[in-house]
Amino acid sequence: MRILCALDKDKLTLNEAPQGFSDEHLAKARAGDTAALALLIRAHQRTVYSLALRLLGTRELAEDLTQDVFMQLNGNLKSIASNTHLLFWLRQVTSHRAIDQLRRRSRIEMTSLDDEVQLVGTADGGDPLLQRHLQQLLLELSPPARAVLLLRYQEDLDPVDIARTLDMPVNTVKSHLKRSLEILRQRTPPPERRRCEDKST
Amino acid sequence: MSEEFESRLRAALRPVAPSPEFTRNLIARVTADKRTEANTPGGRRRNPKATAWWLSAGMAVSLLMAVGVQQHLQERRETERGLEARREVIEALRMTSQKLNLAYEVIKSQSPSLADDKPGV
Numbered sequence: 001m002r003i004l005c006a007l008d009k010d011k012l013t014l015n016e017a018p019q020g021f022s023d024e025h026l027a028k029a030r031a032g033d034t035a036a037l038a039l040l041i042r043a044h045q046r047t048v049y050s051l052a053l054r055l056l057g058t059r060e061l062a063e064d065l066t067q068d069v070f071m072q073l074n075g076n077l078k079s080i081a082s083n084t085h086l087l088f089w090l091r092q093v094t095s096h097r098a099i100d101q102l103r104r105r106s107r108i109e110m111t112s113l114d115d116e117v118q119l120v121g122t123a124d125g126g127d128p129l130l131q132r133h134l135q136q137l138l139l140e141l142s143p144p145a146r147a148v149l150l151l152r153y154q155e156d157l158d159p160v161d162i163a164r165t166l167d168m169p170v171n172t173v174k175s176h177l178k179r180s181l182e183i184l185r186q187r188t189p190p191p192e193r194r195r196c197e198d199k200s201t
Numbered sequence: 202m203s204e205e206f207e208s209r210l211r212a213a214l215r216p217v218a219p220s221p222e223f224t225r226n227l228i229a230r231v232t233a234d235k236r237t238e239a240n241t242p243g244g245r246r247r248n249p250k251a252t253a254w255w256l257s258a259g260m261a262v263s264l265l266m267a268v269g270v271q272q273h274l275q276e277r278r279e280t281e282r283g284l285e286a287r288r289e290v291i292e293a294l295r296m297t298s299q300k301l302n303l304a305y306e307v308i309k310s311q312s313p314s315l316a317d318d319k320p321g322v
Contacts, residue, residue: 034232041228050216063223070231075248131213138214153207154214185206 023083030077041070044087047155048094054150055098057139065101069094091155092165095147102143130188137184144168148176149184 021043028036048069053062072093073080080086138146144166151162159177163170218224 037232038228041231042224045224045227046216046218049219050214053217054214063219066219066223067227067230070227071234074231074234130209134210134213150214153211154216156211181203181206181210184210185203188206188209 026083044090048090050154051094051150052098055146095166099143099147137187141180145176145180148173149180152177
């Protein structure tokens with residue numbers, strides 16, 4: 001409830017929802033059209049699953065959280081005004097629930113993210129070793145800092161939207177971003193050195 | 202340098218898709234939940250939180266009522282005990298008075314000087 005009350009729909013400047021799912025589809029899903037609901041899940045599952053995976057660190061927990069978020073959405077669908085609102089809601093609920101889960105668990109087992117890294121690597125042709133390295137570093141950050149960084153670089157939100165999504169002051173978002181980037185930069189070797197390291201191993 | 206690092210970070214954090222099997226199961230579960238909700242008599246299923254709230258409120262009211270009834274019964278029992286004690290005291294006084302009158306009659310019959318006095322003070 002707090003989440004929905006905190007939302008000021010007029011001030012939303014979040015980036016556009018994925019293509020292929022319109023406000024018309026949303027209206028159909030709200031009316032109980034299961035085909036439209038399936039389309040909604042297909043359109044937004046990457047966002048929810050990726051946030052959950054990178055925040056929680058394991059595929060099992062990410063899948064459980066993704067399912068919980070969509071089940072919760074199913075119960076709250078009537079309160080979702082637009083596709084932009086839907087995307088905001090999904091990001092907010094996923095982040096809050098993942099952070100709460102991480103706080104409840106003092107120590108979470110960090111299993112390998114190899115499979116997910118391979119998926120990203122094959123999809124965009126990027127450096128899979130660098131991706132794995134960055135994702136492992138990400139898991140060492142505090143949960144709120146991790147959420148801030150993911151919303152900035154995975155979801156491409158600006159600090160104001162991140163602050164609104166995570167219910168935190170904009171200055172806190174900026175300081176989290178600055179500190180986290182410093183940590184990641186210090187612990188990530190430049191591309192040339194990485195190539196040498198890879199050859200030597 | 203900073204922008205280059207940020208673009209590398211952005212590339213590393215591109216959204217990933219869950220497995221197709223997971224997507225299939227998720228859609229099946231959520232849409233099944235939607236159908237169950239639609240088929241539930243009276244429309245939407247009850248919110249578990251609201252149900253829990255009403256259950257707690259009902260239990261609290263029942264508890265308060267039980268305490269109130271208990272207190273009322275206790276007060277009634279005490280009043281009855283008080284009335285009984287009062288009746289016993291009056292009975293005791295009445296019996297004492299009778300005995301005193303009897304004693305007075307006996308003494309009066311034995312000493313004629315008391316004959317003019319009235320009995321039962």
